[in-house]
Amino acid sequence: MDDQPEMKAKNPWHRPRIIFITVLFVIGIVSMVAIGVVQNKPLHQKYKYGIVLDAGSSHTSVYIYQWPAEKENNTGMVQQMDACNVPGVGISGYSTEPNRAGDSLKSCMDKARSIIPNHRHPETPVYLGATAGMRLLEMKNAAASEKVLESVERVLQTYPFSYQGARIISGQEEGAFGWITVNYLNESLRQASGTLGALDLGGASTQITFVSGQKQESPDNSIDFRLYGHDYHVYTHSFLCYGKDQVLKLSLANEIRPVHTKTETIVVEDPCFHPGYRMNKNFQSVFNSPCVTGLSYPEKNFVHMGSGNGTKCHAAVRKVFNDSGCSYSICSFNGIFQPRVEGQFGAFSAFFFVMDFLNLTTLSLDEAKEELGKYCATPWEIIKQNHPNVKEKYLAEYCFSGTYILTLLEDGYNFTSHNWQDIKFIKKIGNSDAGWTLGYMLNLTNMIPAESPDTPPLPYGGYVTLMVLFAVMILLLGLLACKVFRRPTGSAQKEII
Numbered sequence: 359m360d361d362q363p364e365m366k367a368k369n370p371w372h373r374p375r376i377i378f379i380t381v382l383f384v385i386g387i388v389s390m391v392a393i394g395v396v397q398n399k400p401l402h403q404k405y406k407y408g409i410v411l412d413a414g415s416s417h418t419s420v421y422i423y424q425w426p427a428e429k430e431n432n433t434g435m436v437q438q439m440d441a442c443n444v445p446g447v448g449i450s451g452y453s454t455e456p457n458r459a460g461d462s463l464k465s466c467m468d469k470a471r472s473i474i475p476n477h478r479h480p481e482t483p484v485y486l487g488a489t490a491g492m493r494l495l496e497m498k499n500a501a502a503s504e505k506v507l508e509s510v511e512r513v514l515q516t517y518p519f520s521y522q523g524a525r526i527i528s529g530q531e532e533g534a535f536g537w538i539t540v541n542y543l544n545e546s547l548r549q550a551s552g553t554l555g556a557l558d559l560g561g562a563s564t565q566i567t568f569v570s571g572q573k574q575e576s577p578d579n580s581i582d583f584r585l586y587g588h589d590y591h592v593y594t595h596s597f598l599c600y601g602k603d604q605v606l607k608l609s610l611a612n613e614i615r616p617v618h619t620k621t622e623t624i625v626v627e628d629p630c631f632h633p634g635y636r637m638n639k640n641f642q643s644v645f646n647s648p649c650v651t652g653l654s655y656p657e658k659n660f661v662h663m664g665s666g667n668g669t670k671c672h673a674a675v676r677k678v679f680n681d682s683g684c685s686y687s688i689c690s691f692n693g694i695f696q697p698r699v700e701g702q703f704g705a706f707s708a709f710f711f712v713m714d715f716l717n718l719t720t721l722s723l724d725e726a727k728e729e730l731g732k733y734c735a736t737p738w739e740i741i742k743q744n745h746p747n748v749k750e751k752y753l754a755e756y757c758f759s760g761t762y763i764l765t766l767l768e769d770g771y772n773f774t775s776h777n778w779q780d781i782k783f784i785k786k787i788g789n790s791d792a793g794w795t796l797g798y799m800l801n802l803t804n805m806i807p808a809e810s811p812d813t814p815p816l817p818y819g820g821y822v823t824l825m826v827l828f829a830v831m832i833l834l835l836g837l838l839a840c841k842v843f844r845r846p847t848g849s850a851q852k853e854i855i
């Protein structure tokens with residue numbers, strides 16, 4: 359026993375052996391980490407793509423989505439890669455020359471073809487969903503709406519993608535998919551609580567959709583979802599004709615009716631347009647919609663004259679809501695069942711565009727009303743000077759649109775100054791626009807499973823961090839062991855010397 363240290367000290371291979379073992383040990387650890395990292399990270403992130411065309415009443419937008427090829431069932435994975443606004447009017451605007459509807463989509467579809475990698479084209483689904491503009495055209499002229507859909511279908515089929523159909527979606531689908539979109543993007547679908555209600559304002563319809571704990575009294579307004587293992591009872595309603603462009607017609611028609619017979623030159627004084635605003639318009643532009651009934655003298659013109667009075671505008675806009683005749687315990691308007699609004703809401707599309715233009719998105723309800731009153735009373739000349747780059751047709755309508763939005767939310771949906779702060783006016787969540795298109799695609803590609811998908815217990819980043827930590831720990835322990843192992847040898851050598 360006593361001569362053992364002496365034997366070790368005399369062995370000339372002892373030191374190189376320790377070095378050799380240590381080097382092997384370090385190489386082993388480094389290799390382990392490297393293999394772990396390489397094995398678990400795809401060298402090139404592979405993406406898949408999907409295209410949805412939102413054929414709205416006022417215009418068409420083409421949305422391109424992308425997601426990592428291997429993770430399509432995880433929430434938050436699908437993101438908007440690009441959005442393209444089709445030039446010109448919405449497809450329902452081509453009812454008299456349907457072929458132009460398809461042609462109008464070409465510039466945005468060419469762009470989609472150029473930005474999606476070629477090898478992915480054949481597997482990239484393309485969906486077109488048409489909303490309230492086409493619903494109205496179908497009511498007015500079913501043959502024309504059919505021709506428009508055929509025209510867009512013909513053009514979409516000429517692209518190298520996987521064409522999946524062009525159809526008019528229902529108001530209920532529009533509301534439900536808008537709700538899915540905002541909650542998918544908000545990542546609230548994994549936790550059963552705290553979903554975001556969805557408020558969508560278009561040109562020809564508006565949708566309200568939210569999870570309600572109250573009794574659903576009307577089956578038409580109730581949808582049950584099972585998503586990622588959670589059940590949701592969702593209230594939804596779409597008001598056809600209550601998009602901002604159709605309500606402008608409805609409210610103008612209300613102003614025209616009492617005056618049109620009295621005089622030869624018909625002057626319609628409108629509190630929702632600025633003082634000094636004066637425009638010749640024809641009846642056709644107001645009474646050409648199935649939303650506006652009653653009077654029709656297409657040949658007649660009228661002078662649309664602004665008087666800029668917020669209070670009177672509010673009173674005029676209120677007239678488009680029918681508050682009598684609710685056959686349920688509680689209604690929004692026009693006899694439609696709606697439980698009390700609950701929770702946080704995301705208000706997007708024209709809700710956002712208008713409120714953002716008017717700088718009202720962060721104000722309280724009372725402040726918003728006051729600011730809007732001042733804006734409406736501002737002379738038209740000054741408004742034009744302040745916004746030289748905004749098209750006059752759109753600029754002229756913001757007082758009306760802002761008043762309609764506040765009236766719809768307060769008098770229609772029954773929001774109050776107490777829960778006004780629960781409405782968040784949003785355009786995007788992350789990089790993706792809020793709207794029905796993403797939810798529509800997620801549903802049609804089965805990317806939202808009913809049950810929660812199995813996921814690795816650790817995300818990739820956590821896995822790598824743990825591997826590195828363990829490797830460093832083993833390395834340190836190894837070095838420590840070497841040191842301990844060498845110490846008695848060193849002391850024994852000293853003793854011998």
Ligand SMILES: Nc1ccn([C@@H]2O[C@H](COP(=O)(O)OP(=O)(O)O)[C@@H](O)[C@H]2O)c(=O)n1
Nearest residue numbers: 414415416417489490560561562563708711
């Ligand atoms: N930058 C923009 C884009 C659209 N908009 C308006 O947002 C609305 C979009 O409606 P839409 O074309 O989706 O119509 P729906 O079919 O959804 O009713 C229209 O009233 C547009 O005028 C806006 O105010 N500002």
Ligand SMILES: [Ca+2]
Nearest residue numbers: 414489560707
């Ligand atoms: Ca829309």
